[in-house]
Amino acid sequence: MSQLPKTPRSPAECLSAELLQEVVLGRTTRDLDLDFRLAQTLSGSIWRTIDGGHKWMHYFDIYDREFSRLRGTRPKVLEIGVYQGASLKLWHKFFGEGTMIVGVDIDPSCAKHTDPDRRIFVETGSQADPDFLARVLGTYGKFDLIIDDGSHVVSHQIASFNHLFLDGLKDGGIYWIEDLEGNYWEQGHRDMEPTTVDLFKYLVDLQHAVYRGTNYQDFHLTGPTRRDEFKVPRLATLVDRITFQRGVIIVDKAVQSPPLGVHI
Ligand SMILES: C[S@@+](CC[C@H](N)C(=O)[O-])C[C@H]1O[C@@H](n2cnc3c(N)ncnc32)[C@H](O)[C@@H]1O
Numbered sequence: 001m002s003q004l005p006k007t008p009r010s011p012a013e014c015l016s017a018e019l020l021q022e023v024v025l026g027r028t029t030r031d032l033d034l035d036f037r038l039a040q041t042l043s044g045s046i047w048r049t050i051d052g053g054h055k056w057m058h059y060f061d062i063y064d065r066e067f068s069r070l071r072g073t074r075p076k077v078l079e080i081g082v083y084q085g086a087s088l089k090l091w092h093k094f095f096g097e098g099t100m101i102v103g104v105d106i107d108p109s110c111a112k113h114t115d116p117d118r119r120i121f122v123e124t125g126s127q128a129d130p131d132f133l134a135r136v137l138g139t140y141g142k143f144d145l146i147i148d149d150g151s152h153v154v155s156h157q158i159a160s161f162n163h164l165f166l167d168g169l170k171d172g173g174i175y176w177i178e179d180l181e182g183n184y185w186e187q188g189h190r191d192m193e194p195t196t197v198d199l200f201k202y203l204v205d206l207q208h209a210v211y212r213g214t215n216y217q218d219f220h221l222t223g224p225t226r227r228d229e230f231k232v233p234r235l236a237t238l239v240d241r242i243t244f245q246r247g248v249i250i251v252d253k254a255v256q257s258p259p260l261g262v263h264i
Pocket of ligand 1: 053054079081083084086087104105106110125126149150156
């Protein structure tokens with residue numbers, strides 16, 4: 001039998017040389033029919049009619065896939081980062097009549113994008129300010145979808161998640177962080193470690209916390225040592241699904257909390 005390695009290995013050391021071989025990425029936009037590509041998705045086909053914004057092209061596939069289940073349900077959406085109001089218009093059209101959208105932005109000039117007739121409201125403050133976020137939740141209650149497209153500063157992304165995921169998102173809701181590129185740039189946005197990406201990788205371990213120090217018998221209905229109680233961090237009961245896609249983290253908040261620890 002082969003010996004298990006005694007010293008811990010980094011994840012990269014566990015991958016084959018072929019998988020780690022460097023490849024060259026070319027430019028992709030030169031010959032691409034962007035209009036055609038945008039028209040392939042609902043969110044993209046709306047986006048091409050709106051001025052004043054810019055987004056990574058591949059987000060539109062993900063928006064369609066992740067957000068479609070909220071269309072036509074009159075969801076409440078909180079978006080951090082208003083800029084010129086383009087995405088507020090996108091969400092209004094994408095989710096349909098009756099959707100309530102609350103934008104927050106540190107720039108007071110963004111307040112002009114408030115449009116009560118369309119149930120679009122803009123609040124001025126920082127995504128890293130817990131008192132401001134608490135006031136927003138006090139005014140509007142919990143949301144079905146929270147989108148962080150604000151400063152893209154690591155400490156801000158983490159502060160917003162800490163203040164909004166528990167108290168600001170409904171059970172079954174979606175927490176979305178976009179533009180993670182700054183996590184990989186040495187200066188500016190990456191102002192602390194662990195980064196946002198590191199933290200959500202750790203969240204995958206928290207999601208599995210109930211398995212720490214247990215075995216199958218602890219969960220088995222008829223097992224001799226079936227346990228009735230498992231101690232896990234609260235967050236472990238709130239996270240249903242964590243999705244990483246390039247530049248984006250999506251966390252679905254669990255509907256059932258705490259999860260049933262039954263193995264049959
Ligand atoms: C990428 S833009 C938002 C784009 C918009 N979501 C769109 O797609 O049209 C980022 C916005 O975040 C705002 N911002 C920067 N720092 C912030 C902070 N600490 N809190 C809230 N908003 C912030 C900026 O003023 C800017 O308007």
